[in-house]
Amino acid sequence: MRSALPAFNEVWQRQFRSNCLKQLQNFSENSSFLIGCSGGMDSMLLLHLMSFLCPEKVRAIYVDHQLQSSSEQWGQFVLAQCQQLNIPCIVQTVDVADGNLESQARSARYQAYSHHIQPHEILLLAHHQQDQAETLMLRLLSGAGIHGLAAMREIDVRQNLTIWRPLLNISHEKICQWASQLNVQNIQDPTNYDTHYDRAWCREELWHILQSRYPKMQQALSRTSYLMQDAEDILHEVLLQDLALCGNDVELGLHIFNQLNPPRQRQLLSAWMKGGDQYRPSFDMVERIQNEVIHSKKDSQAALHWNGYFYVRYQDQLYRIKKEEYLAEKTEIFEIQNIKFELNESVSLASGQYKIQTENIGLSFELLNKKLTIEQRKGGEKIHLYGRIGSWPLKKAIQEAHIFPWQRHTIQILSIDNVMLGAFTPKGFWFAQSVYCETGGWQPKLMNKDQTHR
Incomplete structure (x- = not known):
């Protein structure tokens, strides 16, 4: 050949x-x-x-x-x-x-x-x-x-x-x-040639009719696609600027987002929802996100599912959360268990990866290698945070720390003989006032993602 x-x-x-x-x-x-x-x-x-x-x-x-x-x-x-x-x-x-x-x-x-x-x-x-x-x-x-x-x-x-x-x-x-x-x-x-399929129908039925009227239709439509590619490239530059102002791939700040004009809001939201996928959401889905989530009542727990993600508003932010993470609260139940800690060891818990290390104020070294109890938060607990006066509801502490509602099920309480030592949260370990506090003691330190991969 x-x-x-x-x-x-x-x-x-x-x-x-x-x-x-x-x-x-x-x-x-x-x-x-x-x-x-x-x-x-x-x-x-x-x-x-x-x-x-x-x-x-x-x-x-x-x-x-x-x-x-x-x-x-x-x-x-x-x-x-x-x-x-x-x-x-x-x-x-x-x-x-x-x-x-x-x-x-x-x-x-x-x-x-x-x-x-x-x-x-x-x-x-x-x-x-x-x-x-x-x-x-x-x-x-x-x-x-x-x-x-x-x-x-x-x-x-x-x-x-x-x-x-x-x-x-x-x-x-x-x-x-x-x-x-x-x-x-x-x-x-x-x-x-099966006109049941859209492309075959377009080719076999529609194409000849249009081309008989517009002989250069194919070249004209192809040229239009290139003009649209130029427009898309320009629009992409604007989108990157708007995204940099409003947030990142995971969250959008609605205060700045709401200052954009409606066309830029729709374009930014559409591109942001697309993420790394090939196709953008439909126009109707973008409108639903705006009407049902962004503009919902502030005290509502509005969430909308699309293409493997939930879109949720919390504290004037719009979040894009993987389906399995958002629904984990309904499927993940952590039983009461006994746990022992050693100095400088890394421990993986529901709320993150922790490293046991010395601090200016911490838990007594007598508790190392001792059987402690860790259990999931049930609700109604009170905690006396070290350095603060008196106990207060753990729920209030969680709200003040702005821990996302879909992550609160990962909070676990550390105790010994019914004495609360602290709480593991997505924002770190909350050290509680108790008879086991001492100068130069130890605490679990929440590691960031970069540290956990070293």
Whole structure:
């Protein structure tokens, strides 16, 4: 098949090779490429072109979604074509979760890509100009904003992989021509023509009607996506500034947030909720966060769940909390247990990692290596904090310390013979006044996350 290259050389140099060489300069010299191959014309053409351009730096992967009776045979076809081109090939079977079939299949596919991608390896996908135009049109019909209408980028840098789409500016007609000139063998997936799926409906039903009226529609929509990418880049700079003013990836300060105008509030909230995921929340979900959480009554415990996180307002702050952390209070029950401490040892408890060390004022050394009792807070307890006058409700101390409600179940009380020695809290160990207090004693010291990994 490589013998077809000389006849193809003129087009190759002008429209594909020159563009690829320009992009290759942006990658490390050590970069190699993993091509996602479905067996269709587009991906098989890309496989052939890259085998000419970088024959020693290319691998291929076929993801079998097990949704078609012929999917296993298609994997064998891709494998055989790769063997002819002397390209290593992975055939990966995946299970597609229930739900929107197109979305779940895409998610399973990208999980397979992420699993097999190697350091310094770039994922190559064969999306072309018509794919870009279809994506923009479908997102427009779903009510997408700038982020959605930016559609696909030629170079897409994500958290765990970098994607390159070398054919994104090439028309489908040109791809068909090139594939014919190179005699590229491929398979036909019948779902590409099944109008039950949105993209197939767009391609088979809507596309021809619009193109008969607007012959250059494909190029125009593709150009719009690039204009939206410029707008998205500018908007991203504003978002970073707003995020720096309002908080971080975990929390937003609502006092400053509420001073932004409504469009900037919506954009910041949408981007903040997206986090490291690929897709932003829907417009309706952003409005629900604003109406049901941010603008809820101050004394309410409003919380809204979306995409594995709970969004909660507390003390004029909006928090983004992992689902398992927020619901831990309902599932984590810590039984009364006996515990012994040694000087300089590290101890892992519900509220954090502690180190036993000497302090100016602390517990008597007689208590080291002695059986102490630790139990979960039940409610109604009183504590006489060292240095303060009299006992007061532990609940009040917790409220004054602004310990998050979803973390209060981790508070544990340390005692011996029914004498309270202190309380382990997410804000540290609260040392209690007792007969066991002495100068130069010891206390558990809460370690920060950086210290726990040393």
